Amino acid sequence: MLSLSRRFADLRIRYKMLISYSAVFVLSFSIGSGIIYFFVKEAIETNIESELTTTTQTILNMVRTSAGVSIKNHLRAVAEKNREIAQHFYQQAQAGYFSMEEAKSRTRDVMLSQTIGKTGYIYCIDSHGVILIHPENALVHVDLSDYSFIADQKIRKVGYLEYNWKNPGETHPRPKALYMTYFEPWDWIISVSSYRNEFRELVNVGDFRNSILSIVFGQTGYSYVLDLEGNLIVHPSLEGNYFEATDVKGRQFIREICERKSGKIIYSWAPPDELDAREKLVIFNYIPEYEWIVASSSYLEEFYAPLKTIGHLILATVVISFILVLPITLRISASITNPLQELMNRFASGARGDISVRMQRQSRDEVGALANYFNAFMERLEVYSESLKTEISDRKKAEAAIRKSEAKYRELVENANSIILRMTPQGTITFFNEFAQRFFGYTELEILGKPVVGTIIPEETPDGIQMMVRQSSQRGGQSYANMLRNGNRVWIAWTSRTTHDRSGEIKEYLCIGTDITEARKMENMMVQTEKMMSVGGLAAGMAHEINNPLGGMLQSLQNVIRRMSTGLPANEADAVACGTRLETIRCYLEKREIFRFLENIRVSGERASHIVENMLSFSRRSESRKTPVNLSELLDKAVELAAHDYDLKKKFDFRHIRVVRQYEPDMVPVPCAATEIEQVILNLLRNAAQAMGENGRQRQPPCITLSLRRESDSAVIEIADNGPGMDAQRLKRIFEPFFTTKEVGVGTGLGLSVSYFIITNNHNGSMSADASPGKGATFIIRLPLSDSSMGYPHPSGDSTATDPTEFIHVS
DSSP: HHOOOOOOHSSSSHHHHHHHHHHHHHHHHHHHHHHHHHHHHHHHHHHHHHHHHHHHHHHHHHHHHHHHHHHHHHHHHHHHHHHHHHHHHHHHHHHHHSSSHHHHHHHHHHHOOOOOOTEEEEEEEOTSSSSOOOGGGTTTTTTTSSHHHHHHHHOOSSEEEEEOOOOOTTOOEEEEEEEEEEEGGTEEEEEEEEEEEGGGGTTGGGGTHHHTTOOTTTTTTEEEEEEETTTEEEOOSEEEOOOOOTTTTTHHHHHHHHHOOOOEEEEEEETOOSSSSSEEEEEEEEEETTTTEEEEEEHHHHHHHOOOOOOOOOHHHHHHHHHHEEEEHHHHHHHHHHHHHHHHHHHHHHHHTTTTTTOOOSSHHHHHHHHHHHHHEEEHHHHHHHHHHHHHHHHHHHHHHHHHHHHHHHHHHOOSSSEEEEOOOOOOOOEEHHHHHHTTTTTTTHHHBBBBBTTTBBBOTTTHHHHHHHOOSTTTTTEEEEEEEEEEEEEHHHHHHHHETTSSSSEEEEEEEEEHHHHHHHHHHHHHHHHHHHHHHHHHHHHHHHHHHHHHHHHHHHHHHHHHHHTOOOOOOOHHTTTTTTHHHHHHHHHHHHHHHHHHHHHHHEEEEEEEHHHHHHOOOOOOEEEOOOOHHHHHHHHHHTTTEEEEETTGGGGSSSSEEETTTTTOOEOOOHHHHHHHHHHHHHHHHHHHHOOOOOOOEEEOOOOEEEETTTTEEEEEOSOOOOOOHHHHHSSSSSSSSTTTTTEEEEEEEEHHHHIIIIISSSSEEOOOOSSSSSEEEEEEEEEHHHOOOOSOOOOOOOOOOOOEEEE
């Protein structure tokens, strides 16, 4: 559409006028012709529907009248025939062949043996309204004079009558009709009755078939009658059931007519003697008492034939008028375009550089005035041309100086080893130097025009761009977490300067940033070291204070057990002196499980002693002797120890946890303190089991995976579980002393910090964690395969120990 508009704008005025006038004329004539065509079509359609509707109603009334007459004649014939039967038996009784009662009985039997339609019957009453003959025995000899139609029968005795009747056992009366005749010798009013909804069984279609088929519409239109089951009762050419008949589009139009019963429908139909289908209009109506549908139909093209002729006349008129408009339009447009063409030629000369060209005025109309304006314009253009040449020369010199200054400034900014950017007050980036592009991982096309929030500032930052532009008393005083393109977080110290417009509103921000991520890491490492040193001193003091009373408790327990042991004369003598025997005392203690309680005290005391030993190891560098250890056997031993760990309060049983082992074959022995590494592994297994035991909504069966492999010069142990995992905030603090996620009294917060100390400080290894909520946790331990204190050479020939570092990854 836009291309056609541009092409029209580029046409000459002559052709524009020709197209415009022609288009207006054709469009106006077409609209007027369309309106006429529409109204004529509406009038034809209205007349068609009105004619078909009137004809359908006429046929419906004809069918009703013909069917009524046919039914009335049928009932009358049956009634008169039964009167003849009664007359016959009456005459035989008078002749003495049998008694008069026998004659009445035989007549009664003949009448009751007949049915009218499906459920119609014959009955007789006398002049007093008493039922003499009826299929329902309950009504015989019953006076029904109170019914209006019985009273009417008593008066008329002969004729046709319609009424409503309900037989015994029926819930509602039904419309009924009868014809009655009178047999005077016996005072019988013989009545032949039938229900109106069964009349169609009594109708003789031949009485009105020719009348319906004689009605035609146009050339091939006709009327027809069918029932609700799609059976054609009257049709000029077809017979049988067409309920499932379809048109060329698959539409079941007969089914639709039977379901709707009245209205109109248009469908495509091809008669048996034609190949092409044509649109057909049908108006139909319903006769409920016969359950028939009367329809009138005709092809639409026969009705629209006059309309088609009108359309051809309108089209011919439009074409002839358009041919006459063309020369008139060309003549009018030439009187305007020729003077304009001369003016265009003068402008073309001026455009080529000849600004001295002028145009002679030949008339006083608009074109003559335009020639005067052209001459005045060219005179002024000569003056402005000289002035412009001088101004262009001066401006070129100024632009050269500005370009030189801009090149120096851009070179300085682009080569600076700092992050430099400019942004609007809304946070849209307008400049990003090359160092910033390399640092954050964006190209200039990718970052310009993008908001800083969501690209280099995390979306969850509460202050948004304020974290970069907030004023500070010292340079680089504002440092916040920023985000690289790959999602990694970095710390940037920002300084900013605000640029204002003439009205004092902020125009843009100039921000300069310095990467201080490594400095922040070093600061965190120093804080962690200070914490560990503080905890080490505290652990040493607590260990010495607990060790003394613990030693007294264990020594006293040992003496208690010795004083109750058999085989010592002193014990036997003291028991006899007390009037008992040592075996009796031991029997009592065993039955009361005192020895089991004492054994529990011993085990708990040794466990406390072991904890004190760990606290002392935590406070100073371990002097444990390192030996080459088979880590596969050590891991299996730790699993075996953990399998005996069950605590009702912790709500877990390690024996119900599936343990998957993934050990690298031919793993070389690793120099380490076996008991310390075993303590670390056991602590991690217990933590994993407890976490999965507390995860009440865990869908998968609890599982711990132990992996052992070699990576370069280190042995790597991974302990992974499918428990609840943890979020990033907790993961950052899990190795801090006294930090725990467990309830009060369940955890002390020293387990992971002591384990971290054993791996990093005592074995020059590393310990890290990887976890995310709902996806479990994985602890990774790396132990060097060589140790200089044992005299084992480094596999690569370098005996330098690996620096202990902490690495925590959040998924």
